[in-house]
Amino acid sequence: MELTRLTAAQLSAALAAGEVSAAEVTRAHLDRIAATDAKVHAFLHVAADAALAAAASIDQRRASGERLGPLAGVPVAVKDVFTTAGMPTTCGSRILDGWHPPYDATVTARLKRAGAVILGKTNMDEFAMGSSTENSAFGPSRNPWDLDRVPGGSSGGSAAAVAAYQAPLAVGTDTGGSIRQPAAVCGIVGTKPTYGGSSRYGVVAFASSLDTPGPFGRTVLDAALLHEAMSGHDPMDSTSIDAPVPPVVAAARAADVSGMRIGVVAELSGEGYQPGVTSRFAEAVELLESLGAKVTEVSCPHFRYALPAYYLIAPSECSSNLARFDAMRYGLRVGDDGTRDAEQVMALTREAGFGAEVKRRIILGTYALSSGYYDAYYGKAQQVRTLIIRDFEAAFGQVDALVSPATPTTAFGIGERADDPMAMYAADLCTIPSDLAGNAAISVPCGLAPEDGLPVGLQVMAPALADDRLYRVAAAAEAALTERWGQPLLRQARGLDA
Amino acid sequence: MAITRDEVAYLAKLARIALSDAELDHLAPQLDQIITAVAQVQEVAAAGIPPTSHATGLTNVFRGDEPVPCLGPEAALAAAPAVEQQRFKVPRILGED
Numbered sequence: 001m002e003l004t005r006l007t008a009a010q011l012s013a014a015l016a017a018g019e020v021s022a023a024e025v026t027r028a029h030l031d032r033i034a035a036t037d038a039k040v041h042a043f044l045h046v047a048a049d050a051a052l053a054a055a056a057s058i059d060q061r062r063a064s065g066e067r068l069g070p071l072a073g074v075p076v077a078v079k080d081v082f083t084t085a086g087m088p089t090t091c092g093s094r095i096l097d098g099w100h101p102p103y104d105a106t107v108t109a110r111l112k113r114a115g116a117v118i119l120g121k122t123n124m125d126e127f128a129m130g131s132s133t134e135n136s137a138f139g140p141s142r143n144p145w146d147l148d149r150v151p152g153g154s155s156g157g158s159a160a161a162v163a164a165y166q167a168p169l170a171v172g173t174d175t176g177g178s179i180r181q182p183a184a185v186c187g188i189v190g191t192k193p194t195y196g197g198s199s200r201y202g203v204v205a206f207a208s209s210l211d212t213p214g215p216f217g218r219t220v221l222d223a224a225l226l227h228e229a230m231s232g233h234d235p236m237d238s239t240s241i242d243a244p245v246p247p248v249v250a251a252a253r254a255a256d257v258s259g260m261r262i263g264v265v266a267e268l269s270g271e272g273y274q275p276g277v278t279s280r281f282a283e284a285v286e287l288l289e290s291l292g293a294k295v296t297e298v299s300c301p302h303f304r305y306a307l308p309a310y311y312l313i314a315p316s317e318c319s320s321n322l323a324r325f326d327a328m329r330y331g332l333r334v335g336d337d338g339t340r341d342a343e344q345v346m347a348l349t350r351e352a353g354f355g356a357e358v359k360r361r362i363i364l365g366t367y368a369l370s371s372g373y374y375d376a377y378y379g380k381a382q383q384v385r386t387l388i389i390r391d392f393e394a395a396f397g398q399v400d401a402l403v404s405p406a407t408p409t410t411a412f413g414i415g416e417r418a419d420d421p422m423a424m425y426a427a428d429l430c431t432i433p434s435d436l437a438g439n440a441a442i443s444v445p446c447g448l449a450p451e452d453g454l455p456v457g458l459q460v461m462a463p464a465l466a467d468d469r470l471y472r473v474a475a476a477a478e479a480a481l482t483e484r485w486g487q488p489l490l491r492q493a494r495g496l497d498a
Numbered sequence: 499m500a501i502t503r504d505e506v507a508y509l510a511k512l513a514r515i516a517l518s519d520a521e522l523d524h525l526a527p528q529l530d531q532i533i534t535a536v537a538q539v540q541e542v543a544a545a546g547i548p549p550t551s552h553a554t555g556l557t558n559v560f561r562g563d564e565p566v567p568c569l570g571p572e573a574a575l576a577a578a579p580a581v582e583q584q585r586f587k588v589p590r591i592l593g594e595d
Contacts (some may be wrong), residue, residue, distance in 0.1 A: 046568040081538045101575045165582040209552040239552065315593060319513060325515075328588050333579035342589045347516040356525075359515055363506060364529060366513045380539040382549030387542060421528055422535060438553025464553070 022055035022073030072115030092136035095353030105202025123157030152182030177431025184406035184457025195438035199234035207317035209471025224252035232373035251468035258292030263399035276449025312381035405455030406443035
């Protein structure tokens with residue numbers, strides 16, 4: 001049995017049946033990381049000893065007859081934006097290099113409580129700002145389909161780890177598409193839950209009104225299992241929604257779209273979309289129709305303003321949030337030679353500790369919030385946010401779920417967009433509307449673009465707290481497509497064969 | 499031009515980032531391009547449309563004011579760049595005079 005090829009659901013069943021131990025499963029994944037991560041660079045920190053100790057503890061508890069949850073003994077990789085007691089947390093930044101947080105994020109704590117085995121911390125664009133992991137201070141991760149391509153971002157390390165069979169599951173965060181875009185370009189499943197459905201406590205803040213933790217898996221059911229385990233109300237996060245977690249696992253198992261009304265978003269297509277993305281998306285829509293969904297075209301006229309609104313709102317919030325990195329209580333301190341005052345040390349530390357994209361966004365946000373520009377930029381962006389929410393409300397008055405491509409193009413080359421911010425930002429064109437509206441969305445693989453042989457993602461969007469609809473649609477598409485392909489799409493990934 | 503090199507230098511000062519001249523030369527035209535692009539929001543955001551600051555609609559979220567265990571001084575200071583007498587040691591914050 002090749003343990004790293006099994007899904008989380010299969011591992012869960014094998015563990016429960018006593019066919020395999022958590023220690024064996026963990027060791028197999030640690031071996032896979034050791035064998036492949038020099039090429040993929042998905043991890044910033046591998047917690048081998050802690051993982052093996054956690055696995056041994058699960059095995060012991062199971063042996064003593066304790067009833068354990070579905071993720072007990074299943075390995076998971078954690079984006080380096082979640083605080084983890086006993087492990088470093090860097091957010092891909094020099095300014096936090098070597099920082100060991102004194103507490104666990106709620107998501108980290110819930111994974112531990114569920115018995116999931118944390119393998120380590122995954123690479124990311126610095127402070128989650130980027131779409132390629134090239135903004136990591138510790139070097140980019142690589143796409144397991146083609147090592148010269150990016151794995152997407154900002155949660156690119158988490159996506160690459162799952163696509164490279166280093167972990168069956170991973171957690172990430174989505175602020176403008178940072179889960180769905182890497183999932184799409186790595187050929188796996190990734191979900192942005194409803195904003196407030198998963199806790200931000202202990203997630204190093206980028207843009208607080210948008211940041212949403214969520215799951216990655218190789219199958220829709222695996223993503224649902226992790227979604228359920230990591231989500232739910234948290235009194236430590238004042239924006240957490242006090243409502244039950246939607247029945248995502250049941251929906252993934254149902255995989256039934258018959259009678260569902262599905263809207264194709266007219267504005268998320270056309271110019272700037274790669275032909276192979278457009279054709280695979282169109283086939284996926286036809287497939288959903290053949291499975292019994294009622295498909296119509298829906299117009300969301302303000303979505304074209306989502307990207308500009310996002311690049312005002314997110315930098316504004318980031319410029320405020322990242323003010324905490326002041327070299328005083330934790331993190332890097334540069335230039336404290338006894339002659340400089342605190343403000344000079346702050347400025348030197350932030351100059352040395354932040355990368356180019358983080359500086360760009362802090363300055364952009366400082367501009368948008370400054371006196372004289374606030375109304376013209378930040379204020380207008382907040383109004384556009386209202387218009388986008390209204391577009392969604394009108395659309396969800398007609399249909400149960402919306403679909404679009406998850407990204408306009410497949411994975412681009414490493415270095416290709418590194419110094420062209422606007423080209424890089426366009427990678428999140430399809431994913432940003434759901435972040436601004438705070439609703440739920442998923443990306444599920446829907447084939448390979450003929451021109452480059454790289455994966456394309458189908459995005460499904462649902463109203464806030466209707467996350468189960470995502471899984472219903474994505475699981476139906478996955479089942480029908482896998483039957484058509486004769487095997488899971490990821491089996492065709494060849495980047496690590498050489 | 500939406501933003502000048504001098505304005506970027508001033509914003510960097512406000513944001514406490516000691517940008518080098520080379521970085522300023524590089525960043526200023528990029529920020530000008532970005533600001534020109536994001537200014538599109540001004541085309542549609544007519545007066546009377548209410549702003550949205552966050553999407554949940556939650557207001558005034560409370561939880562019980564109950565004492566819970568917190569970090570001890572050792573844990574709280576463990577990541578500090580400099581410590582003196584069980585306190586964070588920081589550079590001077592006032593001028594010489």
